[in-house]
Amino acid sequence: LSMRPFRCLEGAEKTWCHVPYPYAIRRNIAEATTDLEYDLLFLWKDRTDYGIDMWNGLYYRIEPEGEGFRG
Template sequence: MLTGARSWLFLMLFITNSNLALANPLSGEKEIILLDKQESEIVIGHVVFTPEQGVSGYRLHMDHEKFRDYFLSMKEMKCLVGPELWCHLAYPYEQPRRVSHEDLSWLSHDLLFMFKKRDEFGANFWNGIYYHMRVEDGVIKGEAQAVDLNLLASPPEDLSTPPMHEGERDEIERSQRWLPDIVIR
């Protein structure tokens, strides 16, 4: 049993370590949440961040129970069903899975989606969604941007650099898309 100064020191170390974990959005396990236009939340998985010298490695785990299987354009896809189909298309090539407070682009690449109307035939890869993410108030937040996923039909020359640069992305009409925002907390 801890007494006096020892118990106080233990309590202070516990509180400090707990606050550091909460203060760093790139440390520990976090939920991945998509938000619809009314800000209703859909938890689609979690990510585990491991800090390493100014950057964080990460492991992504999607909750496929939330998705339905679709066979679109000769490819099996996991899709969320709502006013649109929102199909997850993880980045298909090798990548470092490293992020920093200033650059979350590899995580954005692992959370690529394609949207389509439920009654449309096939997959339209030009209807890609890239969540441009940033750290804000200790939380990772992102807004959907339009991207042509056909850019990923063949591997980029440099596998160490994220290929979906700002020049390949466009703003979306937020009122037209089902899940315009992402939060990781």
């Protein structure tokens, strides 16, 4: 995991990082929102923590709502 290209934002108490999905996806949201959900994977860690714990991940379930999405 240390070699992954995480992009992170440091906050006052926690650091939030985007987790790039490691496999090829079609990014087609016309059929299902799963590809979009995979692009929106995040994790957090305390500012004092060393390394990244993938158990602190966030996964957003997304569904169509009107002309947009809700998640």
